[in-house]
Amino acid sequence: MPDTPPPHPRLRRAALISSGLLTLPGVAALALVLAPPLSWEGWQYALLTLEFSLFLALPALLGLLLALSAGRGGRTRVTTGFATVNALLLITALVPSASLWNTARAEGAPLSLGEYTAGLATSTDREPTTLIYHRVDGEELLMDVWEPTSPGTEPLPVVVNVHGGADDLPQSLLPRWDTWLADGDRVVFDVDYRFFPDGAWEESVADVRCALGRVREQAAEHGGDPERIAVTGQSAGGLLALLATYDDRIPPSCDTEVPEATAVVAWYSATDGTADAPEVPWRQRRSPLGDELLESSERMVGGPVTEFPEEYEAMSPILDVTGDSPATLVVTAGHDLFVDPEDNRRFVARLAEAGVPHRHLELPWTEHMFDLNWGGLASQITRHTIDDFLTEHL
Incomplete structure (x- = not known):
């Protein structure tokens, strides 16, 4: 089979820019979770970031695919860098869930990804x-x-x-x-x-x-x-x-x-x-x-x-x-x-x-x-x- 032709230079440039932009959510999330919070609001955002960290895997995965696509036109430090950063952010986004999955196995607790978006615990179906x-x-x-x-x-x-x-x-x-x-x-x-x-x-x-x-x-x-x-x-x-x-x-x-x-x-x-x-x-x-x-x-x-x-x-x-x-x-x-x-x-x-x-x-x-x-x-x-x-x- 013939090799896939490299992307058009404009498409390659757009893919690189998009790949770079897609690192921003992951970098911001890392800063929120790992750095000391500057305010109560910052701590609350860090809490929600950890609780919904699986969603951060999506931009990292897309950024990685775009960087790899741009690299078909010839690898450069930029394409390699964006691919590496997005790959690391993808792994990082999966770490909390993977760790909890291991805990669930040890506890014998069933987990449901379908429940992951079930919302917050601040309301219920009846009054006391x-x-x-x-x-x-x-x-x-x-x-x-x-x-x-x-x-x-x-x-x-x-x-x-x-x-x-x-x-x-x-x-x-x-x-x-x-x-x-x-x-x-x-x-x-x-x-x-x-x-x-x-x-x-x-x-x-x-x-x-x-x-x-x-x-x-x-x-x-x-x-x-x-x-x-x-x-x-x-x-x-x-x-x-x-x-x-x-x-x-x-x-x-x-x-x-x-x-x-x-x-x-x-x-x-x-x-x-x-x-x-x-x-x-x-x-x-x-x-x-x-x-x-x-x-x-x-x-x-x-x-x-x-x-x-x-x-x-x-x-x-x-x-x-x-x-x-x-x-x-x-x-x-x-x-x-x-x-x-x-x-x-x-x-x-x-x-x-x-x-x-x-x-x-x-x-x-x-x-x-x-x-x-x-x-x-x-x-x-x-x-x-x-x-x-x-x-x-x-």
Whole structure:
């Protein structure tokens, strides 16, 4: 067969220009993901970039094909350079998904590319029942109740979720997760709390413990079993879930009997606030957000760890682990701006030493709050693991 003729010079030039332009999305994405964020918006873009990184493979692949096509007219440094850069960007775009696919195999979790574009977890198909569980200092503390669409006749296990966030956010922050949990034959209570008042972090724990007592009192009314309660939480909510269930030294903020949790799920939560804790991730240390986050943590305690070591120890669930601690699932984001994965690894090692039933799900190339993306590969794996864990321990 005759050789394919080289492209017309104008077409070759257009292909080269297009190939070069197609490197820009990948380069920008790399900068967002790997460099310290300059703002909260920058961090949010980095989160979404990681969660939808598969789409970045498309411009890289097209850029590679265009560079190879232009090279048929004679390879030059430019065609070779563009081909190489696009090839590297293609590989880089596939790394997060390939890593998560490997994690899914280890977890036995099925993955669906069809779900990849299923949208965000910020809305769902129905509304909860909202209750006032406590009034304190003139503030109403709320909890949302999510029940299965087709409840059975037997009492169902209960899941109490404690939202995270950097402010006083709504209790049902990601409601699609709530309805998923409920439709797995569970009754879900999403609880609000006073968000770490300055110098009085214990009040947040006290509110969560109050909410747990109220859930125990009202579970049966909503078809739940008050003797089977799991507590879950994301980020700051994960810290509160651990502090509220691992130790009873902080009394509830209302007159109630706090039940013992059967299981706890802590999502991308710091567990050690002492001076011996792992350093925060280097991206945070190099980011303008680092000082803001440090000020926020010091404000809720009253000062730095050097001045209030006992307070920081009291805020460290890793020091509360005993053989009687509830079964615990730790979900770690492997590329977390806020929590070094080593913090969670040390916590899991402490659970193992104490003989606590536990599981550790570490999700590589996954950012803090990855569960915002309902259809993401990390979220798909997490649903499988949580379902297994709750089925086993509830």
